[in-house]
Amino acid sequence: MGEFGLKRGIQPWMANLIAIGGIIGSCYFLGTGYLISQMGPSVILLYALGGLIIYTVMQSFAELLVNVPRQGNFISYSAEFISPTWAVGTGWSYWFNWCAYIPSEAVAGGIIMHVFVSEVPVVLWAIAFLLMITILNLIQVGGFGWVESSLAIVKIAHNVIFCIVAALIVLGLIGSAGFIGTSVVFPPNGNLYDDIFPAGWFILIANMALILVNFQGSEIVGLAAAETQDPKKTVPKACRMVVHRIIRVDILPILFLILIIPYAEAGLTDSVFSTALANYGFKEAAAILSFIVLTAAFSCANSGxxxxxxxxYGLSLEGMAPRFLSKLNRHCVPMVGTLMTLVCCWLVLSLWWFTNGEGQLYIWLLSVSAFTGAICWISICLAQVVFRKRIYERGYTDADIIAPAPLSPWMPVLIGVVLEVIALVVLAFNEELVGSLYLSIPVVFVPMIVYWVGRKTGRIRGIKFLNPDEKSFDELFPDKRGKL
Structure with a gap:
């Protein structure tokens, strides 16, 4: 096969499921327990804020994808609309984002399996989990589409069933507690502010970065654009539906969760959803939900x-990584890039032996993923703002844009850039998470420095962000002003 042309092996319905499947990972089931234990019922506000951010990012991304199609996606957009040097940092940070996140899913799978088979150490389960991911990703993309979309259905079913059961518990129709209503959130003689913000309001800002991890993977629908059979129709629809799915599939279960479990009982030892049901006598159902978390971890690691x-692959095509990383095998899979990613994931998992256990490693890896992933989201919003500015300068209006992002540039700038930057800066003041910056910051800036020095010395050629079958910005949007 040639260098260019990833196989279009993903159907539109698969792309839609991949969009939501990438969101519901172990961080949702385990990480939410950590967040609830830290901040109580105010976690629902944090999820709403995260939903607003990802909505902004996805609308900006959809506008770029359908108006300026690029196989390298947001890495190409960063190079074209921000700067090549920034694109290098963005691209490598996104790659490492998943190299940190995938092992965190393996650790999560190990934690859950340890609940069922406590005789086997968590670390061995984590190794087995990552081994399964390794094997699965050595097959062609068609296998990915079918497996990921099937696992997404299982995760969605988990949340729907939990909402139904939790609602019946709240109403006292099932369970051992009778009617509880809102008594868990608002106990008798309590103070409204203290009930909602038991750790204070600033905890919303302090944990904002971790909530972003819960929504990472949404941009996978964009990375899949090169492999959908009708990108211009499928991608905008999938991006628009993300926010609706977040409300129905992500935020609604959290609302029911805080209604039935006291925040002091949440944690990282098991799925917080399972813990909640077990408290009301549904131990068998809780075990089933815990097992479903395994599919969530596997699915999110797979899509990641x-x-x-x-x-x-995109980095290689554009001259930001060695050319051999974009070579495709006979199944149209970049196998060398696959092997390099696998090696990095295994190296990250080996950090286990330098931490105080699975809990610390899990949260630390999520923090690294949050930082590096947010850099990419910020880049998407910045690129969209610059794209819009450039076409306006050439005499185009909103009517000329396919799937325009709403309230641009204010919403992308304030929500997609400023708010995310604040979330990352606050990491430096969080004692539990600050250590992640020692790895996150170099991952972003070292590649930028290497590229800048290489360009200055002539050792690195310029970035190539156009494939042979792609049109340049000038071809897509020729200057209208000269025709008036």
């Missing part, structure tokens, strides 16, 4: 690996 390999 897909995104990582495609990101590395």
């Amino acid at each position: 690996f897909y995104g990582a390999v495609r990101a590395l």
Whole structure:
């Protein structure tokens, strides 16, 4: 096969499921327990804020994808609309984002399996989990589409069933507690502010970065754009539907969760959803939900690996990584990039032996993923703002844009850039998470420095962000002003 042309092996319905499947990972089931234990019922406000951010990012991304199609996606957009140097940092940080996140899913799978088989150490379960991911991602993309979309259905079913059961518990129709209403959130003689913000309001800002991890993977629908059979129709629809799915599939279960479990009982030892049901006598159902978390971890790691390999492929195509990383095998899979990503994931998992256990490693890896992933989201919003500015300068209006992002540039700038930057800066003041910056910051800036020095010395050629079958910005949007 040639260098260019990833196989279009993903159907539109698969792309829609991949969009939501990438969101519901172990961080949702385990990480939410950590967040609830830290901040109580105010976690629902944090999820709403995260939903607003991802809505902004996805609308900006959809506008770019359908108006300026690029196989390298947001890495190409960063190079074209921000700067090549920034694009290098963005691309490598996105790749490493998943190299940190995938092992965190393996750790999560190990934690859950340890609940069922406590005789086997968590670390061995984590190794087995990552081994399964390794094997699965050595097959062609068609296998990815079918597996990921099937696992997404299982995760969605988990949340729907939990909402139904939790609602019946709240109403006292089932369970051992009778009617509880809102008594868990608002106990008798309590103070409204203290009930909602038991750790204070600033905890919303302090944990904002971690909530972003819960929504990472949404951009996978963009990375899959090169492989959908009708990108202009499928991608905008999938991006628009993300916010609706977040409300129905992500935020609604959290609302029911805080209604039935006291925040002091949440944690990282098991799925917080399972813990909640077990408290009301549904131990068998809780065990089933815990097992479903395994599919969530497997699914999110699977879609994340897909995104990582495609990101590395894009880096290679554009001259930001060695050319051999974009070579495709006979199944149209960038196998060398796949192997390199696998090696990095295994190296990250080996950090286990330098931490105080699975809990610390899990949260630390999520923080690294939050930082590097947010850099990419910020880049998407910045690129969209610059794109819009450039076409306006050439005499175009909103009517000339396919799937325009709403309230641009204010919403992308304030929500997609400023708010995310604040979330990352606050990491430096969080004692539990500050250590992640020692790895996150170099991952972003070292590649930028290497590229800048290489360009200055002539050792690195310029970035190539156009494939042979792609039109340049000038071809897509020729200057109208000269025709008036």
